[in-house]
Amino acid sequence: AAHNILLLPGDGIGPEVMGEVKRILGFLNDKGVLSVEIDEDLVGGSAYDVHGVAISDAAVAKAHKADAVLLGAVGGPKWDGVAYEHRPEAGLLRLRKDLELFANLRPAICYPALADASALKRELVDGLDLMIVRELTGGVYFGEPKEIVDLANGQKRAVDTQVYETYEIERIAKVAFELARVRSGRVTSAEKRNVMKSGLLWNQVVTATHAQGYEDVKLDHMLADALGMQLVRAPKQFDVIVTDNLFGDILSDVASMLTGSLGMLPSASLGAEDPETGKRKALYEPVHGSAPDIAGKGVANPLAMIASLAMALKYSLGKPDLADTLDRAIAGVLESGVRTGDIYVEGATRVGTSEMGAAVLSKLEAL
Amino acid sequence: AAHNILLLPGDGIGPEVMGEVKRILGFLNDKGVLSVEIDEDLVGGSAYDVHGVAISDAAVAKAHKADAVLLGAVGGPKWDGVAYEHRPEAGLLRLRKDLELFANLRPAICYPALADASALKRELVDGLDLMIVRELTGGVYFGEPKEIVDLANGQKRAVDTQVYETYEIERIAKVAFELARVRSGRVTSAEKRNVMKSGLLWNQVVTATHAQGYEDVKLDHMLADALGMQLVRAPKQFDVIVTDNLFGDILSDVASMLTGSLGMLPSASLGAEDPETGKRKALYEPVHGSAPDIAGKGVANPLAMIASLAMALKYSLGKPDLADTLDRAIAGVLESGVRTGDIYVEGATRVGTSEMGAAVLSKLEAL
Numbered sequence: 001a002a003h004n005i006l007l008l009p010g011d012g013i014g015p016e017v018m019g020e021v022k023r024i025l026g027f028l029n030d031k032g033v034l035s036v037e038i039d040e041d042l043v044g045g046s047a048y049d050v051h052g053v054a055i056s057d058a059a060v061a062k063a064h065k066a067d068a069v070l071l072g073a074v075g076g077p078k079w080d081g082v083a084y085e086h087r088p089e090a091g092l093l094r095l096r097k098d099l100e101l102f103a104n105l106r107p108a109i110c111y112p113a114l115a116d117a118s119a120l121k122r123e124l125v126d127g128l129d130l131m132i133v134r135e136l137t138g139g140v141y142f143g144e145p146k147e148i149v150d151l152a153n154g155q156k157r158a159v160d161t162q163v164y165e166t167y168e169i170e171r172i173a174k175v176a177f178e179l180a181r182v183r184s185g186r187v188t189s190a191e192k193r194n195v196m197k198s199g200l201l202w203n204q205v206v207t208a209t210h211a212q213g214y215e216d217v218k219l220d221h222m223l224a225d226a227l228g229m230q231l232v233r234a235p236k237q238f239d240v241i242v243t244d245n246l247f248g249d250i251l252s253d254v255a256s257m258l259t260g261s262l263g264m265l266p267s268a269s270l271g272a273e274d275p276e277t278g279k280r281k282a283l284y285e286p287v288h289g290s291a292p293d294i295a296g297k298g299v300a301n302p303l304a305m306i307a308s309l310a311m312a313l314k315y316s317l318g319k320p321d322l323a324d325t326l327d328r329a330i331a332g333v334l335e336s337g338v339r340t341g342d343i344y345v346e347g348a349t350r351v352g353t354s355e356m357g358a359a360v361l362s363k364l365e366a367l
Numbered sequence: 368a369a370h371n372i373l374l375l376p377g378d379g380i381g382p383e384v385m386g387e388v389k390r391i392l393g394f395l396n397d398k399g400v401l402s403v404e405i406d407e408d409l410v411g412g413s414a415y416d417v418h419g420v421a422i423s424d425a426a427v428a429k430a431h432k433a434d435a436v437l438l439g440a441v442g443g444p445k446w447d448g449v450a451y452e453h454r455p456e457a458g459l460l461r462l463r464k465d466l467e468l469f470a471n472l473r474p475a476i477c478y479p480a481l482a483d484a485s486a487l488k489r490e491l492v493d494g495l496d497l498m499i500v501r502e503l504t505g506g507v508y509f510g511e512p513k514e515i516v517d518l519a520n521g522q523k524r525a526v527d528t529q530v531y532e533t534y535e536i537e538r539i540a541k542v543a544f545e546l547a548r549v550r551s552g553r554v555t556s557a558e559k560r561n562v563m564k565s566g567l568l569w570n571q572v573v574t575a576t577h578a579q580g581y582e583d584v585k586l587d588h589m590l591a592d593a594l595g596m597q598l599v600r601a602p603k604q605f606d607v608i609v610t611d612n613l614f615g616d617i618l619s620d621v622a623s624m625l626t627g628s629l630g631m632l633p634s635a636s637l638g639a640e641d642p643e644t645g646k647r648k649a650l651y652e653p654v655h656g657s658a659p660d661i662a663g664k665g666v667a668n669p670l671a672m673i674a675s676l677a678m679a680l681k682y683s684l685g686k687p688d689l690a691d692t693l694d695r696a697i698a699g700v701l702e703s704g705v706r707t708g709d710i711y712v713e714g715a716t717r718v719g720t721s722e723m724g725a726a727v728l729s730k731l732e733a734l
């Protein structure tokens with residue numbers, strides 16, 4: 001049976017980079033190596049402009065039914081004045097929460113061809129391959145109260161609430177341990193147990209989960225601030241890093257920058273496995289944002305979006321080999337010296353979004 | 368009248384690095400360039416071992432009266448099992464809160480002699496000089512509720528609360544703007560307004576404060592995750608960064624690592640100016656931790672502790688020129704190739720804690 005894919009291009013450069021994914025999906029369909037049915041809808045500011053909300057109920061319903069959702073990017077200065085509950089990000093956050101996509105996988109891989117583009121010295125990042133496992137449906141992103149109240153003295157008080165329950169920490173820890181097993185077998189858990197009660201519980205539950213049948217994985221704990229430092233000092237010491245929603249947001253951005261270009265990195269957001277079908281809800285998106293400054297110019301790097309498709313092939317569409325092939329096509333294009341502006345170096349061939357997509361396609365054909 | 372200084376060496380390498388500060392203070396006293404009365408007390412695990420609390424009321428009372436408090440470091444695995452409210456960090460947090468030290472100044476300076484020790488390429492950090500202004504008495508560190516509760520189903524729920532009121536944001540923004548005026552005149556404010564109500568209020572209050580007479584300073588806003596990325600990509604784009612307690616914790620650690628060695632960086636935590644005396648309560652401490660792995664070995668780098676004394680001379684003891692002289696002595700020692708283990712490079716002269724202190728002293732004598 002054909003797989004069902006929902007495309008949500010979103011805002012800014014989202015539609016452009018998604019365009020290249022469509023071409024690749026079309027190619028794979030035509031070749032007969034993949035059978036997909038594709039639907040498309042709005043999210044973020046572009047949904048707000050049409051529906052007055054950052055994602056329509058109809059689009060959320062489609063996402064529930066899809067085997068995989070691919071999302072481009074949301075947000076931009078155009079919607080700066082929009083009410084908090086309708087801001088573009090609300091569409092993405094609602095998808096994560098409604099689909100219960102609690103496990104956000106953010107690989108930070110340094111492509112050999114790009115090692116020199118890193119801000120870090122080459123020897124520190126060459127061959128870097130780490131995976132940040134970020135909790136995505138809990139913590140300060142969703143805890144209540146979350147409000148701004150007017151005080152009697154004319155001032156305001158803003159409140160956000162970080163909440164974690166045992167089961168939320170347990171299930172994300174299991175994802176990290178299981179990933180570590182098919183990687184180098186090491187997990188580093190990060191929190192601020194020295195100042196946060198949620199950090200204390202996080203630490204205890206990760207340790208307890210480890211003792212329940214994951215002793216083959218090596219587990220370390222590190223304070224989140226120290227981990228931020230170590231990421232910059234010696235990133236190759238890490239394999240899998242597991243952390244909460246907010247720390248994961250910042251630390252994964254720092255990690256992504258180590259690799260030379262944010263424009264290169266995909267992410268997967270996964271729900272729990274259905275015990276009957278073995279399927280899990282999933283959303284795939286690049287780590288980069290909507291880049292309003294270059295939107296519409298045809299210069300955005302589509303490789304993170306294409307790499308997100310590769311993650312979908314691996315985790316949702318039952319095609320791990322095809323995923324590898326696509327990843328190799330990306331690496332091959334980079335080795336051949338083809339570059340969008342964000343990863344351009346002297347002597348390379350500078351291309352735009354669609355030429356980059358075409359380059360991946362032609363590598364794919366050859367593989 | 369003599370200035371009153373309280374020394375709180377604390378745990379781990381704290382007493383060793385504080386020892387070098389004592390020698391320098393003694394030298395300055397003897398020379399007659401500074402008149403100080405020095406008292407000393409316990410904080411952290413060492414206070415817990417003696418008093419059963421991470422800081423005694425008597426020590427807090429002394430801190431209230433002192434012109435400046437110098438603190439070494441707190442914490443260590445020895446106290447891992449201690450109840451949450453008595454853990455070593457609680458002593459430091461109580462000091463910050465009781466003295467209302469809301470403004471934490473964390474300079475990230477790249478000493479030319481150490482630029483090659485940075486994980487980043489030399490050209491990205493050479494000459495780096497940025498200042499992180501971290502809010503220190505609010506946010507998730509102190510908000511209530513902060514608790515772990517047992518649920519009916521046998522699970523636990525942990526809660527931390529991030530709270531900010533208008534006045535807290537306003538006063539830290541002013542510190543940032545005023546610092547920017549005597550630096551390069553630029554402030555970048557970081558929050559997560561796209562997911563946190565406190566981020567939204569932060570953004571609004573910083574903008575409003577800017578409009579109240581600080582228009583000569585250039586103000587930018589950046590999401591905290593994006594700022595983490597930009598710190599690694601191109602740190603020299605920043606001058607003053609102002610952010611909340613938790614983001615400041617992580618981002619200042621990332622920033623400190625850019626400079627090549629955490630062992631080098633001081634910090635100042637300041638209270639409000641007393642409108643009558645013009646004085647402000649203040650605590651000075653290195654950014655590095657208690658480093659239990661090397662404690663007691665005489666190898667710790669005392670330069671961050673000595674640089675913290677320089678900040679005290681500048682901000683609390685009315686001796687900005689002497690502060691500059693001390694900073695120049697530190698830079699001079701580094702240029703002469705004297706190095707503790709953490710900043711050792713081939714060809715340098717490897718020294719221990721007290722030799723490093725002596726090297727600074729002899730530079731001081733020569734200046």
Ligand SMILES: CC(C)[C@H](C(=O)O)[C@@H](O)C(=O)O
Nearest residue numbers: 075089092093249561562592
């Ligand atoms: C767009 C924003 C709401 C989002 C987040 O903070 O999670 C983004 O930064 C991310 O990391 O996916």
Ligand SMILES: CC(C)[C@H](C(=O)O)[C@@H](O)C(=O)O
Nearest residue numbers: 194195225442456459460616
């Ligand atoms: C020791 C700890 C409580 C402290 C903090 O989190 O503020 C430290 O990391 C710091 O940055 O001063």
